[in-house]
Amino acid sequence: MKLLNEHDRESCRNVWIISEFLPDGELHAVSFELLGAARTLAEELGCEVWAAALGRDVSKAAPQLISRGADKVIAVEDGRLEYFNDEFECNILERLVCKYRPEILLGAATSRGRALIPRLAGKLYCGLTADCTGLSIDKETGVLLQTRPAFGGNIMATIQSGGFRPQMATVRPKVMKALEADPIRTGEIIYEAVTEKDGEKIKEIIKAVTEAQSNVNLSDANIIVSGGRAVKGPEGFRLLEELASRLGGAVGASRAAVDSGWIAYPHQVGQTGQTVQADLYIACGISGQIQHLIGMQSCKTIVAIDKDDSTPMMQMADIAIKGDLFEIIPKIIEELDKNGINKGGNKQ
Numbered sequence: 001m002k003l004l005n006e007h008d009r010e011s012c013r014n015v016w017i018i019s020e021f022l023p024d025g026e027l028h029a030v031s032f033e034l035l036g037a038a039r040t041l042a043e044e045l046g047c048e049v050w051a052a053a054l055g056r057d058v059s060k061a062a063p064q065l066i067s068r069g070a071d072k073v074i075a076v077e078d079g080r081l082e083y084f085n086d087e088f089e090c091n092i093l094e095r096l097v098c099k100y101r102p103e104i105l106l107g108a109a110t111s112r113g114r115a116l117i118p119r120l121a122g123k124l125y126c127g128l129t130a131d132c133t134g135l136s137i138d139k140e141t142g143v144l145l146q147t148r149p150a151f152g153g154n155i156m157a158t159i160q161s162g163g164f165r166p167q168m169a170t171v172r173p174k175v176m177k178a179l180e181a182d183p184i185r186t187g188e189i190i191y192e193a194v195t196e197k198d199g200e201k202i203k204e205i206i207k208a209v210t211e212a213q214s215n216v217n218l219s220d221a222n223i224i225v226s227g228g229r230a231v232k233g234p235e236g237f238r239l240l241e242e243l244a245s246r247l248g249g250a251v252g253a254s255r256a257a258v259d260s261g262w263i264a265y266p267h268q269v270g271q272t273g274q275t276v277q278a279d280l281y282i283a284c285g286i287s288g289q290i291q292h293l294i295g296m297q298s299c300k301t302i303v304a305i306d307k308d309d310s311t312p313m314m315q316m317a318d319i320a321i322k323g324d325l326f327e328i329i330p331k332i333i334e335e336l337d338k339n340g341i342n343k344g345g346n347k348q
């Protein structure tokens with residue numbers, strides 16, 4: 001056990017986020033979303049937000065983190081941090097956590113975060129709640145309340161690990177809201193060096209190769225036209241593609257459609273797919289089971305098209321259109337064409 005026995009708990013303070021970087025060294029947007037969540041928690045606890053930033057060069061990232069809500073940035077710059085190495089970063093973070101003693105630590109539920117954060121939780125002998133969809137503070141006890149889907153998404157469970165410090169949670173991209181950048185916000189940068197012991201060679205990254213980008217980027221799409229079981233097959237998805245293309249949007253899908261083999265997995269929205277935060281989400285023949293809703297409920301405007309107006313999706317939609325999608329979508333396309341709206345440049 002590293003820190004955090006009963007006796008030590010009181011000395012732990014502040015909310016930390018572990019900054020996530022893209023392979024090109026830029027900050028991943030999820031870092032700002034974590035800061036947004038951390039700020040809310042810190043304001044309730046009356047403490048500071050700290051961001052740990054580990055990389056080859058974090059000189060550009062540190063002010064960005066401050067402008068998005070960090071009070072302090074712990075910057076660890078070292079050439080050996082150019083490529084992500086979970087064991088190496090974990091050793092450094094373990095040392096920093098023991099030195100500065102955060103009360104709460106948030107990380108990203110990305111592929112990097114999923115390699116790093118559980119390892120860190122194990123080393124620190126803490127609990128970890130993965131893929132949280134809600135974080136808040138218990139008003140009476142000051143303990144972190146970590147909400148996430150459980151039992152296949154059929155219930156939302158609120159988990160506490162108040163007996164340990166730091167209380168650790170991960171959050172998927174696009175779940176929490178980032179704060180607007182405030183360029184005049186000030187903060188402190190604390191530089192920490194890598195020590196001999198951090199770099200103990202367990203494995204060596206010789207080369208990093210970036211996978212060819214999939215052309216489906218649902219998480220950045222502002223408009224998503226998404227289809228479910230009712231779309232009936234790949235042909236039905238062509239119709240959705242036509243609508244998405246005219247709106248300059250992307251095509252999403254429910255798991256039922258993906259499992260049927262009508263559209264590829266990167267299009268799947270939901271608990272076991274992508275989490276999206278589009279301005280406009282058009283759900284076509286998707287009933288809105290909790291596992292789907294988890295992935296899209298933060299979209300700004302939700303339009304649902306369904307034959308049955310009692311489904312969860314139709315009930316939660318801002319605009320619910322009752323009817324057959326194969327009649328309604330062609331009519332919407334026709335109207336868009338009449339008005340000359342074709343952001344994707346399709347032939348009309």
Ligand SMILES: Cc1cc2nc3c(=O)[nH]c(=O)nc-3n(C[C@H](O)[C@H](O)[C@H](O)COP(=O)(O)OP(=O)(O)OC[C@H]3O[C@@H](n4cnc5c(N)ncnc54)[C@H](O)[C@@H]3O)c2cc1C
Binds near residue numbers: 153228305308
């Ligand atoms: C562990 C676990 C993880 C899961 N992860 C995900 C996930 O990530 N994403 C996900 O989507 N699901 C996920 N699921 C599956 C989820 O529970 C549902 O089974 C799935 O979302 C249902 O897909 P659907 O809404 O397309 O189909 P259905 O529930 O069958 O809904 C089809 C809808 O289409 C309507 N309809 C039928 N014909 C028409 C028509 N012609 N025009 C208009 N409307 C019509 C029906 O009224 C109905 O509301 C998961 C399940 C489990 C157990």
